[in-house]
Structure formats: structure tokens, C-alpha cells
Amino acid sequence: MAFDYEKYLRMDKIPHLWCPGCGIGVVLKAMLRAMENVNWERNDTAFVSGIGCTSRAPGYIDCNTLHTTHGRGLTFATGIKMAQPDKNLVIFSGDGDATAIGGNHFIHACRRNIDMTLIVVNNNIYGMTGGQHSPTTPIGFKASTTIYGNVDPSFDICLLARAAGATYVARSTVNKGRTLEQYIQRGFENKGFSVIEAVSNCHTQFGRKNNMSDPISSRKWIEDREIPLAKARDMKAEDLKNMVITGEFITEKSDLERWENYNRAEKEYTEAYSDIIKKVKKK
Amino acid sequence: MSEKIKLPDGFRSWEADVKIGKKEDKVTIGHWAEGCKGCAICVDVCPKKVWKLIEAKNKWNGQLVIVDKPDACIKCMLCEIHCPDFCIKIF
Amino acid sequence: MKKNIKFYSGAELVAKAAIDAGCRFFGGYPITPSSEIAEHMAKELPKVGGTFIQMEDEIAAMGSVIGASLAGKKSLTATSGPGFSLKQENLGYAYMAEVPVVICNVMRGGPSTGLPTALAQADIMQAKWGTHGDHPVIALTPAYLEEVYELTIKAFNYSEIYRIPVILLLDELIAHLSTAIELPDKDLLVIKDRRKPTVTPDKYFPYDTAYGDVPPMANFFEGYRYHVTGLSHNKTGFPTTDPDLVQADQERHLRKVNANKGKIIDFESYKMKDADIVVFAYGSTSRAARVAIDNARKLDIKVGMVRLRVIWPLPEAEILKLCSKVKAIIVPEMNMGQLSNVIEKYAADRTKIVRINHVGGVPIHPSNILDVIKEVR
């Protein structure tokens, strides 16, 4: 049955500004379906972003929306959540926004584990500013600042998030809209900080410089490199070079409870803080 | 179009009787041409070649899609889910 | 009536006043000499149901207070020179998006790490021009502990009334000073809150100038579901590049403060009636100036002081009047002349501007000022 996206959109802003075939739209749609799945009220939900093509996403959503400064979306969201802990917070970020200029906020948001969901649209490039390389541009690939091929190593966003303490971490691609929806939904359901990395196509800026200037070939390039996490576990490092390992990197119930919670707080941050308030509040 | 299916304004619809596996069904495919950027992702993801890319005037790239073979549709929703532009509705 | 006299430090008073003004969120990052404010807030906020968070840096701290304010909580952040520099981009965002917040900057010597623990008034110009682009500025410079309390409350009131970030500039000396003071009766405090929309959400625009230069502000989660951006925007809050709209909006932003200067400008005239020499001072240096003036008066020197409680906006009319009346304006500052540069422009050779500039961290002593008064008499 067709999904009623119109219910959640500011229809006077559609068509959106993204290039024909840009994957950000696919991620936005998956997010809206996930929002419906968890029955979030529009009035009780805020979308926050930094700067970049991805960061334009909140503007299309008929909720409380905040388009902030480059890389800083998480910091504004943290303030909102601390002020109104019972509201739903979702942050959209590009790969540059989240892991270059906003890298410090990214790891600390993971560490604090405040109940919010960060969706990183990883298109391996700085889309909005014209195709400069980002912290996820693969080695050897071209960008407007790596004319002779990139020598700058990449972050693995999910491993970074996991090491920093996020309690739900998953990666899928724009070729798998349903999986993205499912992962985002699980992120929403996780009472803690969730990171969903959506590997996406920027054929306009990244593809054009790397012989895949249309959305179909760019999406194909992503599809061809996709390796499910379970399979990747048995593969050699050299065979995983520049591959897209997809799946759930952490689920609170499995990995974490078993062996990764040695330094984790027992309670979600805003809950722990309300306990303090209850304890010290003036009668 | 059946009573409960309501496409938003501006959507064109194609209806067909389809067979999904052994089951008989009806499909309504809605397409919003004005918002369609002709990216051809729907054409690419559809396992049944329901969509067809045509040349047309639009402000993006001079391409548009239309529904070519609605009766081949198996209602897998892949086109609706992967259209980045909110232009497809499958009922 | 029982007097409310107690020992307070300047830092403690900022925190106390903030909470009394209705502040319920603090986001900060430790830096000398401002950290005590964060420490007091961490202790006091949960007692009133507020929240405190120590962020990963000052950029994050500034972002967090803007977010919390949008979510309906009056918010404070406190920092010092280098941290104030880091806050500048998001400070500009607060001006652009018209989000009320208060930033307390306990000044220290700069540039860079400079003199972390010493007295300075190094950020007078950073408070005015630190972030890029034009924007209105209100900055307050208390010189006494009673004033720290009073002006912190005012800072919150101005931020709410005009929907702008307001800067509280404290000298290190004032923040760390501790004396017994009497606080005003809480019931008599004037506390202002942001004007809320009176229309239903379908008729609400976050930057609707139909209600004057300061549009009513809905908080997030109150059913209004609007958009906020740092891009130039129209009344709906969505980006625009229409030159006329952008121009008109920038003019409105400046007008918010400029048209209300009369209400905001605040200075003390001390022994000014017959003065033909005037000391122009603010913050801790004004305390030295007062002693110097009292001593000079004993020598029959007609000297007075204009002491700025609000440094931005400046009392231009008063300065212009003085320039054609007095034979010299002495400007003692713990910087290399950030305010005197401005006063010099107003003076335009009509009177002599004499600077006293200390940047070594040692306070300007009353005798330093008295010597200069004697020289120019």
C-alpha cells in the first residue's frame, strides 16, 4: 500500500532542491516511514541538521525543524533534548558535517548516549560545496581537492560510532530503502544515541569525477561493493578495502550487553539527570 | 480507481489487473509528472520493466518517466521506495 | 523587613541572578576565569528542575544553549576570551535566527591563551564585532557585585524582549570578588519573557513583522512546527535570496536595538556637574577611577566620570556632548585602547583623548589615573 508521505511533508517545498536521483531523498523517505512505524507525533518531534545538501532535509519535514551551522547540529539537538527530554530528536548530517567539522561533537554525542538518532548520509564527498574530498572519500578517488587521486585515509563511520559509545549503530545503502527504514526505526526505538549511516550517491559531485556521473551507475557502484557484516567477519582485510560493510554494528541487546558495556552508564543521560533533579529539587 | 485510493493532486494514475504469483489483484500506479526529475531510478529498480524513460520538457534534465506496462506490476514497491522525489504511489 | 545580606562572589551572583531571571539551562565548557559560574549552575540548576551540561567545547556549548532556548528554556553559557572566540559562529547564528540567550564572558588577557588568570578587558571589540556580518549588540559591564546581579537579570530580560543573544562582560576581578551584599527583594524583580504568538499555528510565521520589529516567538513542541535557519530567510523562516527582503531584514535586526537605545543605554555620571575633565570608564577600572576622582577633587580639580553599565550600545549623544564641553577625556582600559579608539572618532579633535592602557594583568591603580588627571588639568 502506498505510503502517505504528504502527511509528514511541507508540500509547498516539494520538489526538493536535490539533484535528480540524489540518494538523500531516498533516505528522507525511509526516515518518514520509520517515523510512522513508531507513531511519533509531529508536534513532539524535532529535526536538526548542520550545513550541506543532506542538512537541507529537515526543511521538508512538517515538524519542528532546525538548520544550524556546519557540523554543529548535534550540539543544538543536545540542548533541545536536555531542555525537553520527552521529545523526539533526529539529526541529519552529511559525512563531512558529521565526521570532519563536526567530528568532535559526533564522538561526544556517541559517548553521552543521549536518546537521539543521527542519520549520516555518506556520499563520500562534500556535495554542497562542489565536490571536495571528505573524510570518507576512498583512497585513489578523485575530488576537486584530490585531482590526482585521494591519499587521505577514510573514517569508518560505524566503527567510530561504536567505539565512541553509541548504543545502536547500523549501515545500509540507498539501494535498500526498506532496510534503511528498518534500521532507522530501530534507532528511534533505542533508548540512547543511535547512528544510522546511509551510504548514498552523489553522482553530481563525486560520480562526475569518477566515471559514474548518473545516479544509476553511482548506485550500482555502491551496490557492487556492498558486503553484509556477517560475511565480512570472515573476510581478509585486503578484500574489504573500499567495501561497504552493511548491517547492524551494535544492537543494545546483543553485543553491548555481553561485552561492550564495561564503561557504559546504566541509564540514559537525560533519565540519569532527572534522577538528580528528583534528588536535589527544592521541596 | 476504487473508492479508498486517493492520489494527491497532480498525480496521473494507471490501473491494471495484475497477477502476483498465482493471486489475482488490482494495481493503481500513481505518478506525479510535475515533480518527476527523470532520474530513471524507478526504471532501474523495477523488476518487471513497468516504467519507461521518455524525452520530455522539464527543468532538470529533459527526461521523464511514464508507466509503460502497468499489468506487469507485481506491487513490490521498489519504485515507490526508491524514487527520491515522492513521485510514485503504488496502491 | 529582614535584610537579605549575604556573602557572594561575582560568579555566584551571575548564576543566582540567572536562575532568578528564569534560566533553566546551562551549557558550558570550563575555562579560567569563568569556570566558577558553570560550577554554581551545575549545583543550583537541578534544584529548580533545570538542566546543566558540560559540552565538549565552547562551540558545542553555544549550540546547546541556542537549542535549549528554542525548546523554551531561558539559557546561559559562560566562558572567557578563547572560548568566546570559539562561540562566535554560533553566536552569529543566534543573532540571525533571533534566539534569546545570555553569554557571560569573563574577560582575560589575549590574544590566544594570553594571560589566563589575570585581569583584562580584552574583548570589548570581540563582543561588538566578533562574529561575521552586521548584527545588533547589547553588552553589559557591571562594576559592582550588586550590579552583577542586577545586570545579569537585565541581560536575560533584554534577550527575551529583543530576541537576541546578550553579552555580559565581566572583569576577572569582578567575577572573583567576594563581599557581603544585599540583594533586592525577589518579589520586586522585573522579569521579562519572550512574547508568544497569539495566533493559531496556521497563521503563525516565526519572523512576522506585522507585530513589530521583534516577532512573537513560539517555542518548539508547542504545536507551531516552524523552520529555523541561519541562512537569510523570509518571514516564514525559510531561506530567501531576495535582495530587498534580505536588506529589509538586516535593517530590522539593527533597528531592534537602535530604535530602543534610549531604554538600553545605561551609564552613571559621577561628579559630572562642573567637570571639565572626564574619565570614561567601565568595569573594574571605573572603581580605580572613582578613587582617583575623589582624590583629585581634594586638589580642587574639576574631574568627573562617565561609567558605562551598558557598553554596547554606546551613549553616543552623551559622548558627543562631552566632547564639546570638556577639555580632556581620560579612558583607562585593561586593553590597548579598544574603547578609546571609538571615543577618539567621536571627539574628532574637539577635545583631547588621553589613554591609559594596561595589558600586563596588573590592575590600573587609582594613582595611575590621578597622575594623568593632574597632567591634563
Ligand SMILES: Cc1ncc(C[n+]2csc(CCOP(=O)(O)OP(=O)(O)O)c2C)c(N)n1
Ligand atoms: C564553518 C563552515 N565551513 C565551511 C562551510 C562550507 N561548507 C558547506 S557544506 C560543506 C560540506 C558539505 O559536505 P557534507 O557535510 O558531506 O554534506 P553533503 O553536502 O555532501 O550532503 C562545507 C565545507 C560552512 N558552511 N561553514
Ligand code: SF4
Ligand atoms: S550535489 Fe550531490 S549530494 Fe548534493 S543534491 Fe546533488 S547529488 Fe545530492
Ligand code: SF4
Ligand atoms: S511496484 Fe515493483 S513491479 Fe510495480 S512498478 Fe513498482 S517496481 Fe515495478
Ligand code: SF4
Ligand atoms: S524515480 Fe521518481 S523522479 Fe526518478 S524518474 Fe522515476 S518517478 Fe521520476
